[in-house]
Amino acid sequence: MPRRVDHRERRALIADALMRVAAEQGLEAVSLRHVAAAAEVSAGMVQHYFRTRDEMMTFALAVVSERNEARVRRAVEALGATPAPRALLRAMLAALLPLDEERRADGRVALAFLAYTAVRPAVAAALHGETTALLAFVAGQIAAGSPLVADGRVDPERAAVGLLAVMEGLGVHVLGGHYPPETALAALDAQLDLLFAPG
Amino acid sequence: MPRRVDHRERRALIADALMRVAAEQGLEAVSLRHVAAAAEVSAGMVQHYFRTRDEMMTFALAVVSERNEARVRRAVEALGATPAPRALLRAMLAALLPLDEERRADGRVALAFLAYTAVRPAVAAALHGETTALLAFVAGQIAAGSPLVADGRVDPERAAVGLLAVMEGLGVHVLGGHYPPETALAALDAQLDLLFAPG
C-alpha cells in the first residue's frame, strides 16, 4: 500500500495531535510517544515523518501561524469589499482573541510557543515575521481611518504597536483566566473608541 | 554545623538558581540536578528544601510575583508623595516592562510560567490575584486623573483592562524580539497620551 500517501496530510495529522497534547498538557508533554498515542498511530510513524523532535516542533509552530493567518483572512473576507478601517481592525483583532474553546486551545499552544521561542531565538522567525507584517498593516489602517492622525495626536506606528499589544495582552490574560472573554472584547472596543474618537 | 541555617535563605538561593536555569533554557530544563548544579550545591540539598519538583516550581512562581511587586513598589516610592496619576501609572507599568537585562531574564521566566499555569489552573492563583489587584488600582488612578472620564468617553474599568493588556503585550513582544524596548516604551507613552488627553 505504500507510495500512495500524501506527506503533507500525514504531517498535518500529526501536528494536529501535537497541538491537542500541547493544549492540554503543555509543550513539555509533547514527546514522540505522546503525540503518536494522541494521533492513534505508532511512534515509528511519527518518526518517519519527522526525523527529530525539533523538526516536529518547528512544523507545529508554522501550523499555529497559518491557523491564525487563516482566521484573520476569513474574518476580513466576511466583511465584504472596502470595509471601514475601524471595523476591519476590530474584526481582525477579535479573530485573534481566544473567545471560544477552539481559539482557547490554539491560544494555549501559541502561548507555550511564545515562551518556547523566547529561549530558542533560532526558531522565533515565524512569529516575528507575522507580527511585523501585521504591524505595518494595522498602522496603515489607523493612518487611513483615525481622525486623530491628521492633527498629530496619534502616531500610526506607535498606535499600531499599542493596539497589537492590547490584543496580545488581552489574549494572555483571558488564557490565564484573569477575566472572561467578554471583558477582553469590551476592552478592545474601548481601545478602538479611544483611537478613532472624533475631535 | 546543622541547626544553624535559615530555611528561607536557602530556599531563596535555590529559587534564584532555578530562575537562572529557566531564563536561559526554559522551564522544561528545570530539573533537580540542573538547579542543583546552577546553585553549586548537591542534588540532595535541593531535595532537602523542596520535597517535590512541584513544590519548588510553586515557590519560584511566588518569587517571580514578589520580585515584580517589589519593583513596582520601588518605582512608586521613587516618585515621592502624592504623584500625579499619569506619572504614577507610567512608573508602575514601565517597571514591569522588560527594559533591561535583569527584567528581561525575569520576564522570560514569567512568560514561561504564564504558559505553565495556563495548563495547570491549580497553580495559577498567584498571578491571578496580582493582576486583579493591579486592575483595581489602575482603574482608580484613571478615574482620578483622566479628563475623559467625566464626560463618559472613558470607562475606568475597561481602560484599566486595556492599559494592563498593553503592558503585558508590549512585554511579550519585546521578549519575543519583535521590536526593541524603546519602541515599547514609546507605545506605552502614546497609550497614556490617549488616555489622559485633554478635551
Add this chain to the structure above:
DNA sequence: CCCTTTACATTGCGACTGTATTGCAAAAGG
C-alpha cells in the same frame, strides 16, 4: 519477475527524569 523504493513497526540503547531510601556528621537538649 525482480528489485528498488516507500511506508511503516519494533526494538534497543544511553541519558535523564523525579522520588524514595539510606547513611552520616554535627549541633543542641537532657
Add this chain to the structure above:
DNA sequence: CCTTTTGCAATACAGTCGCAATGTAAAGGG
C-alpha cells in the same frame, strides 16, 4: 555523656526521553 534532631550527601530505582538501527510488507519501474 548521650541521645535526638537537623542538614545534607549518595545511591538506587522505575520510568520516560530522543534517536538509531533493523525488519518487513507492499507498490511501482525496468
